[in-house]
Amino acid sequence: MTRSTTRRKAAFAGALLAAVTLAVTxxxxxxxxxxxxxxxxxxxxxxxxxxAPVASADLIISGSTMEKIKKRGKLVVAEALDAPLLSQQxxxxxxxxxxxxxxxxxxxxxxxxxxxxxxxxxxxxETREAMLQNGTVDVVFNTYTIxxxxxxxxxxxxxxxxSGLAVAVKSDNKDITSxxxxxxxxxxxxxxxxxxxxxxxxxxxATVTAFATDPAAVQALIQGRGDAYVQDYTLLASDxxxxxxxxxxxxxxxxxxxxxxxxxxxxxxxxFVNDWxxxxxxxxxxxxxxxxxxxxxxxSAIPTPPKIGSVPGS
Amino acid sequence: MTAQLxxxxxxxxxxxxxxxxxxxxxxxxxxxxRGRRNxxxxxxxxxxxxxxxxxxxxxxxxxxxQFAAERWAPFTDWAIWQYLLVGLLGxxxxxxxxxxxGGALGIVLALGRLSRLRPVRWLCGFYIEVARTIPVLLMxxxxxxxxxxxxxxxxxxxxxxxxxxxxxxAVFAEIVRAGVLSLPRGQREAALSLGMRxxxxxxxxxxxxxxxxxxxxxxxxxxxxxxxxxxxxxVAFTELLYRGQVLASYLHLLIPTYVAVxxxxxxxxxxxxxxxxxxxxxxxxxxxRRPSTQPPLPPLPATPHQEESHA
Amino acid sequence: MNPLIDNLGPLVQxxxxxxxxxxxxxxxxxxxxVLITIARVSPIPILRTAAFLYVxxxxxxxxxxxxxxxxxxxxxxxLLLPLTPTAxxxxxxxxxxxxxxAVRSGVNTVPVGQVEAARALGFTLAKTLRxxxxxxxxxxxxxxxxxxxxxxxxxxxxxxxxxxxxxxxEVNKVNLVAAQPILIFSxxxxxxxxxxxxxxxxxxxxERKVAIAR
Numbered sequence: 101m102t103r104s105t106t107r108r109k110a111a112f113a114g115a116l117l118a119a120v121t122l123a124v125t126x127x128x129x130x131x132x133x134x135x136x137x138x139x140x141x142x143x144x145x146x147x148x149x150x151x152a153p154v155a156s157a158d159l160i161i162s163g164s165t166m167e168k169i170k171k172r173g174k175l176v177v178a179e180a181l182d183a184p185l186l187s188q189q190x191x192x193x194x195x196x197x198x199x200x201x202x203x204x205x206x207x208x209x210x211x212x213x214x215x216x217x218x219x220x221x222x223x224x225x226e227t228r229e230a231m232l233q234n235g236t237v238d239v240v241f242n243t244y245t246i247x248x249x250x251x252x253x254x255x256x257x258x259x260x261x262x263s264g265l266a267v268a269v270k271s272d273n274k275d276i277t278s279x280x281x282x283x284x285x286x287x288x289x290x291x292x293x294x295x296x297x298x299x300x301x302x303x304x305x306a307t308v309t310a311f312a313t314d315p316a317a318v319q320a321l322i323q324g325r326g327d328a329y330v331q332d333y334t335l336l337a338s339d340x341x342x343x344x345x346x347x348x349x350x351x352x353x354x355x356x357x358x359x360x361x362x363x364x365x366x367x368x369x370x371x372f373v374n375d376w377x378x379x380x381x382x383x384x385x386x387x388x389x390x391x392x393x394x395x396x397x398x399x400s401a402i403p404t405p406p407k408i409g410s411v412p413g414s
Numbered sequence: 415m416t417a418q419l420x421x422x423x424x425x426x427x428x429x430x431x432x433x434x435x436x437x438x439x440x441x442x443x444x445x446x447x448r449g450r451r452n453x454x455x456x457x458x459x460x461x462x463x464x465x466x467x468x469x470x471x472x473x474x475x476x477x478x479x480q481f482a483a484e485r486w487a488p489f490t491d492w493a494i495w496q497y498l499l500v501g502l503l504g505x506x507x508x509x510x511x512x513x514x515x516g517g518a519l520g521i522v523l524a525l526g527r528l529s530r531l532r533p534v535r536w537l538c539g540f541y542i543e544v545a546r547t548i549p550v551l552l553m554x555x556x557x558x559x560x561x562x563x564x565x566x567x568x569x570x571x572x573x574x575x576x577x578x579x580x581x582x583x584a585v586f587a588e589i590v591r592a593g594v595l596s597l598p599r600g601q602r603e604a605a606l607s608l609g610m611r612x613x614x615x616x617x618x619x620x621x622x623x624x625x626x627x628x629x630x631x632x633x634x635x636x637x638x639x640x641x642x643x644x645x646x647x648x649v650a651f652t653e654l655l656y657r658g659q660v661l662a663s664y665l666h667l668l669i670p671t672y673v674a675v676x677x678x679x680x681x682x683x684x685x686x687x688x689x690x691x692x693x694x695x696x697x698x699x700x701x702x703r704r705p706s707t708q709p710p711l712p713p714l715p716a717t718p719h720q721e722e723s724h725a
Numbered sequence: 726m727n728p729l730i731d732n733l734g735p736l737v738q739x740x741x742x743x744x745x746x747x748x749x750x751x752x753x754x755x756x757x758x759v760l761i762t763i764a765r766v767s768p769i770p771i772l773r774t775a776a777f778l779y780v781x782x783x784x785x786x787x788x789x790x791x792x793x794x795x796x797x798x799x800x801x802x803x804l805l806l807p808l809t810p811t812a813x814x815x816x817x818x819x820x821x822x823x824x825x826x827a828v829r830s831g832v833n834t835v836p837v838g839q840v841e842a843a844r845a846l847g848f849t850l851a852k853t854l855r856x857x858x859x860x861x862x863x864x865x866x867x868x869x870x871x872x873x874x875x876x877x878x879x880x881x882x883x884x885x886x887x888x889x890x891x892x893x894x895e896v897n898k899v900n901l902v903a904a905q906p907i908l909i910f911s912x913x914x915x916x917x918x919x920x921x922x923x924x925x926x927x928x929x930x931x932e933r934k935v936a937i938a939r
Contacts, residue, residue, distance in 0.1 A: 182663035191497035191661050221570075221650045226897065226906045227558060234562030250904045291885065291894065292901055309808065310894060312886035313659060315668040319797045320888065323805065342666045419832050419840065419858070420765050424773050445768060456769040464775065474803035547921045549879055552914030559907050634784065634826065641787045655787060669798045676790045683785035 148203055148388045152210045153379045155372075165369040166212055169238055174217040175209040178237040178361070181222045182313070185338050185393050186243055201241040203389040204260065204360075204380075208239065211376045225292040229253040232363050239373070240361030243332065245294050251413030255366060256359030257373035259414055260386075262406045264352025265295050266333035268340060270321065271347045276328050278350030282306045288317050288326035295330040298354050314339065321346055332356070337397035357411040374408050381405045422630065422691055485670050494661065495674075501657030502678060508574055508653065509640040516579045516639070517632075520586025525616065527591055538587070545584035553577040554648050573649040582639055589631045593624035626694070633690035637683045654678065728903035729912055732895075739895035740916065746813050746891065747878040747920070753817035754877065755870065758824025759863070762832060763854055765825070776825070783822035789883050791815055796887045812884040820877045827869040831862035864935045871928025875921045882917075892916065 160166045169175055179201055181189040187202040197220060206216035221237050228244065231237045232254050243263070246256045269276045276282065282303035289295035291310040299308055309326055311317040314335060321329045322345050329336070333352045340348050360377075362370055380386045387402040395402065408414070445453060475481060488494050526538035554577045561568065568576065597620055605615035625632070644655035658675035662668050729736065764776035783791075795815045796808065806814070835858055843853040863870075885894035896913040900906055 182660040184663055184666075188664055189660050191657075191664055192491065192493035194497060194500070222647075222656075223650065224648050226900055226910070227555075227648060229904055230559045230906060234559075234567070236562065236567070247902070247904075249902060253904050288888075292897060296898055296901060309888040310885075310890075310898070311888050313663060315662045315666060316793065316797065316887065318666075319668045323797065323800045325808070325888070339666070419835065419837070420762070420829050424777050449768075453768050456767075457771045460769060460771045460775070464771075471802040475798070475801050478801035480798070480801050547918050547925070549882075549914055549917045549921075551882070552910065552917070555906070555910050555914070630830075637785060644787060644789065655789065658790075669794065669801075672790050672793050673798075676786050676794065679787055679790065680782065680785050684781060687781070687785065 148385055148392060149206065149210065149216065151383070152207050152385050153376070153383055154214050155211050155376070159372065159375070160212070161368055161372075164372070165238065165363070165366055166372055169212050173213065174219050175205065175212060175239070176219045176221060176237045177205040178223040178228055178231050178240040179205055179220050179242055181220065183243065183335075184314075185334055185397065187220075187241070198393065200261070200389055200393040201243065203393060204386075205239070205241045207380055207385055207389070208360075208373065208376060211379075228361060232361055235363070238362075242361070243356075243358050244361045246357045246359040246411045246413045248413045254364050255362040255370050256411075256414040257362055257370050258359040258377060258408060259357035259406045259411050260360060260377055261358045261390075262403075263332050263334065263356045263358060265298055265330050265354045265356065266336050266348055266352045267350050268321065268329045268331070268336045268346050268348050269327065270324075271345055273327070276349060279303075279330075279353035282328060282330075285327040286325070288320050288329040290314060290317055290331055293331065294354070294356050299330050302353065318343060318346065334394045334397060341397050357406060357414070359411070359414050377405075377408055422695075480669060485667055488665050488667070489670060489674055497661065498654060498657055498674065498678060501652055501654040502682065504646070504652040505640060505643045505654045506682070508571060508578070508643045508646060508651065509636070511571075511575050512578045512582055512639055512643075513636055515575070516582035517586055519579065519583035521590055521621070523583060523587035524590035524594065527587065528594060542584045542587050545580050546588070548581070550577060550581045550642060551645060551648075553581060554645055558649060570649055570651050574643065574646045574651045578639065578642060578645070582635065582642075585635055586632070589628050589635060590624065592631075593628035594620055596627060597624055629690065629694045633687055636690075637686060640683060640686070641679070728899050728905060728909060732899045736892070736895050736899070739890055739892045742809065742889065743878075743881050743891040743893075744920075746809070746816060746881045746884065746889070747874075750813050750816035750820065750881075751874050751877055753813070754820035754824050754873070757817060757821035758828055759859060761821060761825040762828040762862075763859070765829065766832070766854070766858075768850070780822045780825050783819050784826065788815075788819055788880055789886060791819060792883055792887050808888045809884075812881075812887060812889045816877060816880060816884075820873055820880070823873045823876070824870060827866045827873060828859075828862055830869070831864075831866035832858055834865045835861045867928055867932040867935065871924060871931075874928070875924050878920050878924060879917060 179187045186199040190196045286307045605619040646653040647656040662671040761776045764772040843857045882893040900909045
């Protein structure tokens with residue numbers, strides 16, 4: 101092969117790559133940084149977002165975080181993209197991120213800006229506090245459990261939802277019927293979830309195995325790498341609904357209050373957000389958001405939202 | 415033919431020389447009838463062994479329903495592939511920038527470490543040693559947490575590219591330095607005796623040959639770098655592996671998703687390696703046609719990578 | 726300092742797992758890598774091709790994807806092992822490809838005259854490899870293999886994604902409660918740095934001892 105042939109082949113390869121790049125970007129809708137402009141225009145989404153409260157001008161105190169957000173024109177939120185029912189990106193339509201956390205973030209954006217302009221920055225669980233401290237994000241909507249240790253690094257508005265951990269087992273498992281039967285068993289948990297600390301509390305003799313993602317943990321349970329999987333009960337319900345080989349047993353055995361992460365010491369913003377939370381709870385948007393996301397996998401009625409500030413650290 | 419006991423790629427089937435000559439040139443005599451029979455026997459046994467293992471694996475997978483249509487149906491949807499390919503673009507973009515910047519910085523550092531001035535040597539050596547030992551993950555964390563406190567707020571792409579460049583420039587520097595050191599001293603001496611200044615000698619004589627010699631290691635490092643971009647999840651950079659994770663949780667399907675991701679990486683990295691070895695072979699053959707001043711050099715021990723990927 | 730000292734027991738145990746994985750996978754990958762290089766030289770074409778494909782596959786695929794597939798797909802293919810051994814096997818198999826590349830370059834630096842002399846003396850292929858080629862090849866690539874071992878030690882952190890309780894997993898667990906990422910992750914990073922430095926120094930020491938004066 102002569103040098104010129106090689107050069108021609110390299111040039112051809114480069115041109116091919118460029119063509120593919122153009123084709124893909126031309127068809128794609130790009131990154132998650134586009135404003136979530138309500139592309140999920142189903143009627144249930146309308147019920148949540150239409151009539152959502154918008155803050156009056158006097159609430160946007162000058163010099164505050166709210167004004168900064170309003171000037172910027174979008175709300176930057178630390179929110180996952182791979183949490184079904186909470187904030188899950190739709191790969192067939194990457195602009196659409198749906199779920200309870202995602203909807204609440206959009207509602208907050210509507211409250212401040214009038215439009216659901218949200219920029220999503222998916223955090224790694226260890227970077228959430230840093231992102232708030234650095235101002236990389238304005239708020240964290242990431243099933244962020246309120247704890248006192250965390251309250252020393254960040255501020256929490258809310259709690260906006262109270263969840264709990266539950267137990268899932270393989271469908272043919274008759275030994276484990278509740279969280280009390282976990283002693284001495286191998287329990288699968290999600291890494292960086294509250295279950296990591298809760299399971300040793302209720303079952304000190306259980307062996308805990310942590311997997312990084314929920315699909316991995318479900319797969320591990322099905323393959324028998326553990327006897328039970330402890331995770332947030334709504335996530336478990338969603339998993340059990342799509343995977344017939346596992347079932348949820350017993351009732352949630354802990355209370356996990358989720359809070360909205362805010363920059364430490366920003367009390368103006370905190371009272372602003374708590375104000376908004378009260379408004380959407382009264383206005384029914386909170387309940388609607390729950391119903392269209394977490395509520396789709398359980399039969400229970402819309403729960404009462406937890407009282408704001410009721411948890412140490414919030 | 416260069417003195418390679420094991421060529422970079424197995425001898426192509428359409429080589430004009432009869433196949434026997436490849437082995438016979440080096441390690442053992444041309445196999446006689448008994449040798450040929452043993453080789454045939456060995457081939458048959460290995461073939462059967464591989465087929466048996468692979469066949470058993472596939473049969474077991476099928477019996478557990480891993481090949482069921484509904485598990486793989488989503489991957490007939492172009493939108494899903496597009497989602498992954500956009501992630502791939504992010505990966506390629508970050509890798510390309512790191513390759514260019516890290517490569518340039520690496521060459522500068524290598525030359526610095528070979529300089530006659532001791533402080534320059536010491537400084538470059540220190541940087542290289544530190545940058546090679548710190549885990550890349552830690553460097554990303556430090557930049558993510560530390561820089562904003564100094565008031566520096568980089569865009570997402572650069573939050574990933576800067577630490578990767580620092581880490582990879584050190585590795586590139588070591589590879590290039592090894593390449594320069596492997597060149598016979600006579601090259602530089604001949605260039606200097608022709609009246610070239612040291613800088614000219616380096617630029618026109620030493621560096622091109624050194625880079626050609628270490629091209630395989632550079633490509634391996636490039637592939638390693640491409641895989642390292644998966645650390646982008648920490649800074650929320652859109653890249654392929656994280657998109658695979660999102661897809662896996664959306665579809666509730668773990669294995670097919672990661673098989674798809676693996677295939678994409680394999681295709682991209684494989685073509686990168688193949689392209690690079692084609693270019694290298696082409697340029698090596700081209701340079702031999704020019705009147706060359708020195709005999710073909712023994713290839714250099716490849717200095718492989720430092721790879722870091724994280725969940 | 727407090728969260729680290731409070732959890733010192735589990736952290737040390739997790740560090741032990743990390744070191745165990747690094748050492749076992751390291752030794753395994755060197756052995757396997759040499760075997761693969763030998764397969765590349767063998768007269769059996771199928772083995773040559775298989776070795777080539779093996780190296781190409783594992784160099785071009787990310788380790789995390791391999792770990793996930795090994796932990797979750799292999800059991801369905803009939804092979805269910807506990808998590809830590811699975812991770813060690815995957816690490817061994819993966820890094821063996823890099824070792825094979827390094828040893829291949831090492832074999833290429835052995836002067837052809839050595840092999841010709843061995844043949845002239847009547848050595849069989851096995852003897853040539855065992856006594857002449859492989860020892861010299863290994864001695865020439867001590868530093869590159871050291872680099873591979875360092876990369877291996879860093880890559881053990883990935884096993885945390887599949888449930889192995891090693892240093893990174895334990896450190897994440899501590900941070901989950903304590904929420905002091907800079908302190909905790911910097912300390913973990915320093916430990917990994919110490920491991921890398923140790924391996925680097927060991928490689929330098931080995932290299933000095935076995936250096937070939939050519």
